[in-house]
Amino acid sequence: MSQSAPPPQPQSQPEPRPADGNPFAQQQAPAPYAAQPGAVPPPPAPPAPLRGNVAVGLVAAAVAAVAAAALYGVVIGLTKHEIGWAAVGVGFVIGLAAGRLGGRNPMLAVVSAVLALGSVYLGQLVGEAMIGADQLGVSFSEVFFQHFGIVQDAWKEEADPLTFLFFAIAGWAAFSGARKAAA
Template identity: 85%
Template sequence: MSQSAPPPPQPQSPSQPQSPSQPRSAPRLQPQPADGNPFAQQQAPAPYAAQPGAVPPPPVPPVPPRGNVALGVAGAVVAAVAAAALYGMVIGLTKHEIGWAAVGVGFVIGLAAGRLGGRNPLLAVVSTVLALGSVYLGQLVGEAMIGADQLDMSFSEVFFQHFGAVQDAWKEEADPLTFLFFAIAGWAAFSGTRKAAA
């Protein structure tokens, strides 16, 4: 007669000893997703999907890249040209140099450099130099506007065809206040760059 071998003993958990008379419980199975992949993670529903009629928040606008020195310099150059034109128009229309306008020239250039270029210390130096050039160019534009008004000529004719005479007129009328406006614009550009990059 053949005797069947007894089943091998099953290891018991040390925390829960089983008595021989107690039947073993089946292991708990996790519910599987519909696609049959037991390892796929279920995603929580979106917070607005469960609430009918809820308005989702507006999309966040993309942040412009920061820390690009070339972009900061390019922005400062564009701001310097625009500020020089506006500063020259103020001088030409009022026939006076105005201190707050020089501050505005420097601040706009520094703001453009700092916002677009980031914290690079080179940008503060570049924006200061551009502010000095912008004030000088603006003063020449103002001189050309005043000269065109006095000579009954067009601005472009005086500025482009008689540029040497415009520079000579600027040299004759330059005084310590003229150079103070240079210093004001340079300081505003330097500090504006550092504040905008912070």
């Protein structure tokens, strides 16, 4: 009689063990998109924003003041009138820049108001110089830089209570804008 051989049993594979030999440690599946050898690593994370830095807030407010003065001066020069809402915009932009980047420091609101006063004054001088250059048929830079004293004298002659109201409006807008932007 012939002997029958038992059916072959599937051989069981030994369970993989962690490299440290701990039989209770969980084995992690390999990452489906593992980094390839020689791959370029991802770029580093961008630096944290500078929000809350008083020095950055002051610089931002100063840059905004110069830009707003130039824009306000161009508006005055083109329209040949001072415009109240533009003074509000000057102050608000300066306060917004200081508050957003500088944070809650109360000094920023005060400095923003002072910068707004200077910005409105410089903008009015730019407007006077543009109007004078147009009337004389010369360049703006010649009037503004070579005859600055005359531009200031013309501003003094044309200044009225409304001019100083625009100063107050811009200062208030900068102060309140800085406080609200920091909140």
